[in-house]
Amino acid sequence: MAEDGQPRMKTEECSEDSQVCYACCSLRAIRRAVLGLLLGCGVALAWAGATHCAKQSLGQFPAPFFMTWFCGAWNILLFPLYYLGHTLGAVEWQWPKAHFRQCSGFLVAEDMTVRRLLKGAAPFSVLLSLSGYLYLLALRRISAGDASAILCCSQAFVFLLSWIGLKDRFMGVRIVAVILSITGIVMMAYADGFHSDSITGVALGVSSALTTALYKVLFRKRVGEVQPGEASVLLSCVGLCSCVLHSWACVLLYLTHVEYWPPTQSIPWDTMCMMATLFLVFNVLVSLGSMIASPALISTGMLLSIPANTAVDFYVSAARPISQVRVSAACVIGAGYLLLLLPEGWDDSAFRWIDGLWRGGWQADSEVGDEAGADIGANAKHKTKPAGIAALT
Template sequence: MNKLSAKVSPCSAPQHLFRPPEGSPPQKDPGGPEVSSCSSRCPLKAVLRVTAGLLLAGCMSAAWAWAAHSAKHALTRLQAPFFIIWFCSIWNLLFFPLYYLGHLLGSERREWPSVRLRKCSRFLGEGELTVRLVLKGAAPFSLLWSTSGYLHLLSLCRISISDGSAVLCCSHAFAFLLSWIGLKDRFMGVRIVAAIFSITGIVMLAYADGFHSNSITGVALGVGSASTSAFYKVLFRKNVGEVQPGPMCVLLSCVGVCGLLLHSWLCVLLYLTHTEYWPPSQHIPWDTLCTTAALLLVFNLMVNLGGVLSYPALTSLGVLLTIPASAAVDWFMSSTLVVSHVRGAAFGIISVGFLLLLLPEDWDERALHWFGTLWHGRDESLLGEDIGVEAAGPVRIKLKSAGSALSLPSHCPESALTLPRVCPHTALSLPSHCPESALSMPSHCPESALTLPRVCPESALTLP
């Protein structure tokens, strides 16, 4: 079992409108209704993407918790964790067929499977796609995948599902440290703090039942699984690049091929050395194994393809929600979870560290810009209270520093104007719904710049 994860800001171009000559009838801007409808649609699309992301996060957490419970139940009847993870990895062969089915349903320009497969598998190498090329490119990923899942199943034999999920969430912190060292990623203090939080939570989980309990070994195996998963993510970024649906599905299908061709002999070897025991085929819990494999397939599909339907941050949030979902499964299904203060604090610290890792690289600049916008907005509102504005008739505000005057039509009675300090060139644009607006500006004030208020959202008076 393994958890492998993978900005849209709606905006429109500024509309520069002209002032019609005096006495001419008001002219309608043909782009006005389109801009208005686009402005009204963009928030709806954002709300739909957020809603889809929240639903995906809930489904991801439920699928993972159910799969972990099924795997732990299968371990009680089949003492063969490597055989279980090998059986689940073979189901990865279905990734590309499911991706191609979505391509047929959602794409306007459809392609043959062979053409689409070659386009998505360019990261494996140039030339014809052969079995040798597939094994050479995907064998390291298949090895890391199976190792991570095998260690996680071993840890589930000793710790609860919620503890295993919490430790596995720390793989994001390990991936950051490996990317910082190996890929020379940008150093971020907040992510270093997140890594410290993750390590602290792991130590607290190991201490939750005492250092002499069996949970020490289980947490250590979980840390090994999380570290291997982090290696997988860093290797993917180095060899493939950013997470994209097509290459990701091709890679996971190649992982299934490698598992079928390369790891089958290892299952037989473990059976012959009596490391794992297989009962007769009629006693193997095939229903539980198929349930676990199908749920893992669904979980990884939502993790790797969730960014198409929603924002990647919400998809990552679904990975974090596996902790409370697993705790709920432990509480209601097996009643083996002892929620102590130390364990609860460990879950909270690991969750805080995970959320800190979701912050973008320029989060500090965005925060400063947001606070600056709030502060300047407060200053502008105070300035507007000091300026006397007439409620009816053309609005005329005299700027004391330069004597400039601006007149606006009466149907924009609550207009507010701001004047920057330095702007040597004057360029003005008016909205289409104010066709008879008149702007007057004295020649001795060349440094004036004016902007219209939020009550006229498409209006803008800007300077280069």
Template sequence: MKKHSARVAPLSACNSPVLTLTKVEGEDRSRENVVGTTEAQSAGAAGAESGSSRRRLHCCIRVTAVQVRKALWGVAMVMCVCSSWAGSTQLAKLTFKQFDAPFTLTWFATTWNCLFFPLYYIGHLCKSPERQTARQRLRECCRFFGDDGLTPKVFFTKVAPFGLLWILTNYLYLQALRKINTTDVSALFCCNKAFVFLLSWIVLRDRFMGVRIVAAILAIAGIVMMTYADGFHSHSVIGIALVVASASMSALYKVLFKMVLGSAKFGEAALFLSIVGSTNFVFVSFVPVMLYFTHVEYIESLRDIPWAYLCGVAALLFAFNVLVNFGIAITYPTLISLGIVLSVPVNAMVDLYTCEIHFNSVRLIAVFIICLGFLMLLLPEDWDQCIIQLSQKLRKRDEPAEGSGEAGAGTGLNWRGRARTSMSTYAL
């Protein structure tokens, strides 16, 4: 659930139609400046104008096609992210009814992260025109950690802490599922985006935005109201504290990753997550064994372990992390984040059908304001400027209709210039 910056290669490729459109517009302006007064020059200008109009229309169609394709992929991505996150939450809740072992489930699901880099390398062999061997690709991705690659010092200072935060985030989330219902857990976990903003503002000195401060206040208010909805019972308070701690660990993971390692390309991110999974398998495997022999997470026979549920939870969490980290290659990051917040009503419908939750007015308001705060945090940094520009464009579009009498009395050259301005505005 990391946010990739412009270092991710597919982002620049997605912007190429916009660059082509700008270049065509610049060429059109240069042609208009050299138009003379002779008859031959006028005919040449008319031909150039018609040709540039066709190219501009063709570019508009290309841009629209790219945007429509990304939007369609985004709809599919929203559904996949929502179903994988809600499905893993519901399936984990069912798993605890037969096998009450949250840490063992955390260890088992995190170990599946080892598959990230092999799957990425298979995609590299299928898509990349310059195919590299696994060793060559591994060495190139290891440069993400520094010029010397993945040394023991880099591992213990820049990788192991993130592995610990990963395990804590998932373990606290699963522990919270044992205490409270899935709707409350999924809604409260959405507060992690507000925590990311607050930490980024304090630690990374990110831009101050009033709307995001309001969103953070709404998230905190939702936490308090969620606690009040159950009457401050110890069982629910502990569950809410656990999921808030999980959201805090997730936010700390993201902010520290940005501060220590910066942004990662797809291969580098896949390698990093595979290292986290391998580290979990090598160094943390003794903890489930200790919990078994101390009867903290005990089961009488290995045949009684619901392997189907365990593999289902691990597979859904793995799919969720693949979609969140690499879905940016085919669609917009905002749509991916939207799938997370949509898992809240999905979990609510399941809980309502299974009669595991009582929706009083306080709980409904709490869930609503938390989701509202999450959506407010998805607004871009220049959202206010976008609204101002949109209102100015709409005002300019209304001006020719109001001054149509003056436009009819003008020359043909003025009419063509006005039409050209309208087409340029539409293309942008």
């Protein structure tokens, strides 16, 4: 009896352990999903608040490049914030310089100096500053909701550039998403007519989305998959480039009276500081949120920023009534954005599942399962019967 009972106890213990592991994995997945949704809502609120502050600041102080430079300089704080969070959760403590050197290997392959860091981060800094500058120019001509919807099309441009430049896998669903994004852009431009001033704003928004896509594709080519440490180092170096290299552009625009303001004019520092803080919060949530939540759920924050910005335009800015064409365009762009968030191989799995369902594969599976259960029961009876006979004899 002891020999027969021991394996049974081990089997019961293994089954209990597997159930506990499955329950822990389920709870971990649920917690990660909830955190992703919360961070996505935070991304939407941060972007909507920053966009509203930017639009308000542009009305009082029409200097978009200076505002872009001011907000970009705040990105220097990204790596200190990341290092603080990493130190609180790390098992072994590491010096900030050593950890910075470890995360900045994609920028500087040799001895790390400030000059080499600036040289490696300069292309990223130019693209990010140009994207922000074009976005602020678009905000002067179109509403914040329209600008956010157009910026969501950057995901479609990322797929096209990655397919061409990085040789990513071709996916039919993402081609459909690209077509939907382009259709939404055309509808957005058609909302007020192709000869109105908003067509310029739509063109500037598309240029900002394309520049953002170039930044993301270049980051993937140099770094690979997005890692919190590398992203924080890159954004901190971008902020350093903004302070050191882009200051001359602000001075040049001021001297040429392209962005000129008299000395007596008051600069809205409070609104600009709020805008820079919210943009910094947005970058922290997007770049560092992947450590605790799913990046796909965090990316939904940009999609949620469309209704958030539209609500701010309607209730705070007293914007004009929303047209049905704009609502339809935003819905089309949102549908394309959601399709682009689907993982690779999703379409093949879905087509196989639909094909199996259409061919009645679920019935065959159930029949196979019943037959397997019957065979297992028969084998169990066949094995237990000789044991009983032997015991009686």
